[in-house]
Amino acid sequence: MLFLVRMEVDWPKDMDPEAGRALVEAERTYSQRLQRYGKWRHLWRIAGVFGNVSVFDVDSHDELHEILSNLPFFPYLNIEITPLARHPSRIDAPPAAPP
Amino acid sequence: MLFLVRMEVDWPKDMDPEAGRALVEAERTYSQRLQRYGKWRHLWRIAGVFGNVSVFDVDSHDELHEILSNLPFFPYLNIEITPLARHPSRIDAPPAAPP
Amino acid sequence: MLFLVRMEVDWPKDMDPEAGRALVEAERTYSQRLQRYGKWRHLWRIAGVFGNVSVFDVDSHDELHEILSNLPFFPYLNIEITPLARHPSRIDAPPAAPP
């Protein structure tokens, strides 16, 4: 089951630099593990914004909430969620999707 | 160059049914041709809404405008465009992306 | 899988009264069938508004879209969808929920 999730980061202005770097590293590790599991299907940077647009593939809302609320960045995120269904015009085998 | 494009259809209430079906068919044909060319990379239905979220892969803004403004649905579309860049945390070879 | 769905009706001012009554009847029949199937779990009227707040229990986004887009009122609906997960503070057996 696919969800489009838009995340924009509201980074505290007084964040300690050292703590900030550690948080970024933790976020990267967390995200890459979920990408390898196939949960975090697509991850794009919104050009010009400290944020991303992603597509998650989960089995339930509880799992979606589990994944998002455990993001190291979660306390600093504004999140918008759009449930995605299959589009009737979609052709089955598009060319290999770029990243 | 990737763009996330959200389209919601403001379908005229007094649209002639016959003309409506023809327009839907034309939109499907137009979209599937672009999907086969690899221009229209992803196409998902927004659950509960007469609209879609798509990812386009184009070479210029002129090409993006060309593609969108020639959609048969274009006169009835509210369009939001987000330029996508590569995210630093993206792993290179995610599992085969579902549709 | 539960979704909170808020629907507000944008009823055409020039709707033919007879056609309007038929549409309302069709919407009632459609909704009550889904309520009996357990798909349409809760249905409340928003006081003072031609609209409702509902909770749907579906197995996929495709099913949610199928149900909503086939509502007789669908062409006249503004729809907001919120995916619901289990709240950690919910107690298991609340008193029998009123309608």
Place this chain on the structure above:
Amino acid sequence: MLFLVRMEVDWPKDMDPEAGRALVEAERTYSQRLQRYGKWRHLWRIAGVFGNVSVFDVDSHDELHEILSNLPFFPYLNIEITPLARHPSRIDAPPAAPP
């Protein structure tokens, strides 16, 4: 008398962890007591958001304000209230409502 209440938590970034845990515990206890009394009829987590959608069954606006303004989280809550009436299409005995 039913109210749909949407609560989103604006948690202070500099909340002391210990105080935060105590507040969460107090919120849970407070909520579960009201659920057992049948005042707090439904409680769902909004997937991906530190917040919930609830249905309260109260006898007056004063009681509703009493309940909400005494929530331990109240100083950190953005609250939206929708008065719910009986929908004319609701069937009387829906299947046992899930949590």
Place this chain on the structure above:
Amino acid sequence: MLFLVRMEVDWPKDMDPEAGRALVEAERTYSQRLQRYGKWRHLWRIAGVFGNVSVFDVDSHDELHEILSNLPFFPYLNIEITPLARHPSRIDAPPAAPP
């Protein structure tokens, strides 16, 4: 139980003048009956706007919906509803309230 209700009229530009006058008369009669019953407690014109701010005193949400949805103007109204509770600073016997 008191509700603040703000109503703004979206009057069709092509309303037949005769029908319009009849509708205004029906709305006046309907409103004045409810005022005499004490249901429609306060009724003020929003200066410069085809609309009003009112306070209704009803016994249930169903009754509130019944009253509002049967307003002759209802199909042309944008309605905002605010449930009112007793304010702790209110003194008991203010001077005779003006209209």
Place this chain on the structure above:
Amino acid sequence: MLFLVRMEVDWPKDMDPEAGRALVEAERTYSQRLQRYGKWRHLWRIAGVFGNVSVFDVDSHDELHEILSNLPFFPYLNIEITPLARHPSRIDAPPAAPP
């Protein structure tokens, strides 16, 4: 001359409790004095919100600004002002208005 005034309080999270109580007491005293003078005609709590809806009866905009800007809560208030005129459908002697 009547004004509908909606006030929502944006209470600082780090307000010293003692100072907070003193401020609340000052606000109550200030408001009750104006209620006795007949300037602050109606005062209702917005259910579920730290705020109120009020009706003021003043002789000029300067007086309105004087009253509002001297509220002890003024630095923490988001204020919306609606000028009220006499509604043509209002009947002269409604039953004794409840508080």
Place this chain on the structure above:
Amino acid sequence: MLFLVRMEVDWPKDMDPEAGRALVEAERTYSQRLQRYGKWRHLWRIAGVFGNVSVFDVDSHDELHEILSNLPFFPYLNIEITPLARHPSRIDAPPAAPP
């Protein structure tokens, strides 16, 4: 008593040209009469918009509503009203105000 009033015109696309010219003429005559009476103190065109910003000097809200609701353009106007008070920093005799 001064009010800042912003008016933007939502001119029907299918307005009969002849009727349109007559309406514009009526609006001009109506406005110029009020300017001569000193009721319509200032009248500026919003550059690039079919609308104006004005300052009215009236004795009551009823008079303000009377003036605005009898504008020939009233059915096509989106109106925003801001009550103006005397600013403590205003010097008494500014140079002759341009139109």
Place this chain on the structure above:
Amino acid sequence: MLFLVRMEVDWPKDMDPEAGRALVEAERTYSQRLQRYGKWRHLWRIAGVFGNVSVFDVDSHDELHEILSNLPFFPYLNIEITPLARHPSRIDAPPAAPP
């Protein structure tokens, strides 16, 4: 060349009272000098709001920016700017404009 400028003050809650008074005094002096030069044509208090509506008469956008960005309050201001043109219905010599 006239501009309507609406300014609302977002006054820091932790502003040192002494510094605050000095800033208010500086703002008053600055504004009154510009009023005497005829640059700051109109200055009204928005009733109930810590802000003002003004009309500036400047020769260029650079001058407008110069004036506004050097306001002592500038770091705390939310500013909205509307370019004003001559309205075709304006009569030439309105009665002496009140302050």
Place this chain on the structure above:
Amino acid sequence: MLFLVRMEVDWPKDMDPEAGRALVEAERTYSQRLQRYGKWRHLWRIAGVFGNVSVFDVDSHDELHEILSNLPFFPYLNIEITPLARHPSRIDAPPAAPP
């Protein structure tokens, strides 16, 4: 004096095709004449939207209003205007600006 002007076209769904083409041609001719006069400095298409972003160089607000309100598309335009001043960091002779 420079203005950034964003125009989005709200094209009537029932526009007669022939009349539509004539209007587009008139708009093009009007715009190109102003570009040759140096009034319409920059004109870009907003990719994916029936609209443009332009920079106008005019001597007064009256001239700006004259130019915009005489656009053949004016009745169908939503217009946003931003006054532009010289930026202190701008270098004097940037490389030849592309179109």
Place this chain on the structure above:
Amino acid sequence: MLFLVRMEVDWPKDMDPEAGRALVEAERTYSQRLQRYGKWRHLWRIAGVFGNVSVFDVDSHDELHEILSNLPFFPYLNIEITPLARHPSRIDAPPAAPP
């Protein structure tokens, strides 16, 4: 490939003056280097606002993000991005564009 980028600065109220001046200087140097390379094509001050409207000429979204996210002001910027395409009515050789 051209992008219109609107940047508004949300400058921390408690920014150390010395650090602030250094940041402004760094932002100016960074911007002027990009202007000389032809990446930062246009840079205008929004009159009355601590912000600018710019046009960037980049080869990819990654480059756009690289440029914007490395602005010294980036942590304090609200950014809006509009992809620009060639407008069909643009004449080829406008008079020498002013800065």
